[in-house]
Amino acid sequence: MELQQMRYVVAVAELENFTRAAKKCLVVQSALSHQIARLEKELGARLFDRTSRQVRLTAAGEAFLPAARQALDAAERARAEVTAAAGEISGRLGIGAIPTLSAVDIPAALREFHLRHPKVRIDLREGASKDLVQEVQDGTLDVAFLGVLPSYRPKGVRDRELGRGELAAVVAPGHPLADESQVDLERLARETFVDYPAGTAARAQSEEAFEASGLTREVAFEVSGTDFIVRLVRSGLVVALLPAAFAAELTGLTVLPVRNAPARTERLVWSRFRPTPAAAAFLSGLGIGGDELSPQTL
Template structure:
């Protein structure tokens, strides 16, 4: 068993396809398939179920994958730690952010990081908090900025609480409630709602608030990105909620405080044993948030 075989197997698990995995690993499919076959022989069990349309992990493959990711992460960290000992921060840095993130300015932080450490390959993407937490635990992402409802715990990761932020009602200017100085959940209960997908961390914020108040509501539109929520509200199809800092930046919409609104907690999260690049970026994040505190 060697690291290249493990890298190939993880790439197939991520792509669920041998050809795409070979392309990602910059090799030909025959070589990748041969190495995975040798790995399976050594392990004494098949890792993948192969069909004409896709590739799926077997039970043995599902047991193999977390340890394989950890092994690849540790191997890369060894290389990066040695480089850091000679004064070089290199390798890669993968950052994920929620779509409704007003502060800190992750793009500005990444630009500062790049100026300091130009040899690090930087990647940035956005997503849902619950997915990003798994990605950090499984070393697909180095650092993530997530938003959770106040009762939710984060386990197995380093965390830095960045802010507590109340959600506000987001309404089109023509809405009858848009002129009110303040609302409450009962006043909004009869409206059509746009919210994040059921079960997501972002959705639980509002679901928990309505449940605590003993109020039912109707969610007609389920989305996974703030931009779509904004468009639906702008067309008058539904009302929604957003963090106050993000809502105030939307021209042409009205953000109204809600007396019993849920509160979102924004965290920076990273692995218990970060790479030197991840640690250096987290230090920039902490320094930036301490300046604005």
């Protein structure tokens, strides 16, 4: 069993197509198919069900895929450790972030990191706080930036508070509230809202504040993307509660401070195990080092 064969399997599984997988792996399709067939023969099981229209993992393939990814990650980690010992940081850096992050200027931080460590491949993805924590726990991401309730403490990871803030009401310029200097939750409860899906950390920030005030509100639209929330508010159809620091940078909308506003905290989380050289370098650039980077037993 060879690492290259595992790379081919992972590529096919992710793209669900042999042709696209071969292109991604910079190899002709016949060579990729041949190597996967050799691996299947060695394992004594088919990893893919192939038809003229689709490619799907078999039960054996589903079982093989996580271990193959772990093996590839381990090989890349070993290579990165060797280059780090020689004074050069390389490998992959997986970063997750909420779209409304304001405590850290991610583009500026990544630019500075890339200038210092140009051989590190940076993978940046946007997501919900709960999902990002899980991906750090699983090792899919090295670090993640969250927006959560002040009382929230992530488990199975190490973390640091980056900053605290409040939510602000965001309305279209022509909305009846647009001429107000501020608004309270009781007045907002009479409006129709767009918000993140129920059960997400971003939604909980608003829900907890209304419930604590004994108020209910109508959330007519649930969407996952912040851009879509902004577009719906701009149309005048609904109002929203968004982090004040983030909302202040939006154009074409009116942002209102909220009396008894929902509070939120932005947190940085990273693995409780020893970070990769790339992750350690990135965290160091954020002022995190020493004991905070040492392995932790939870």
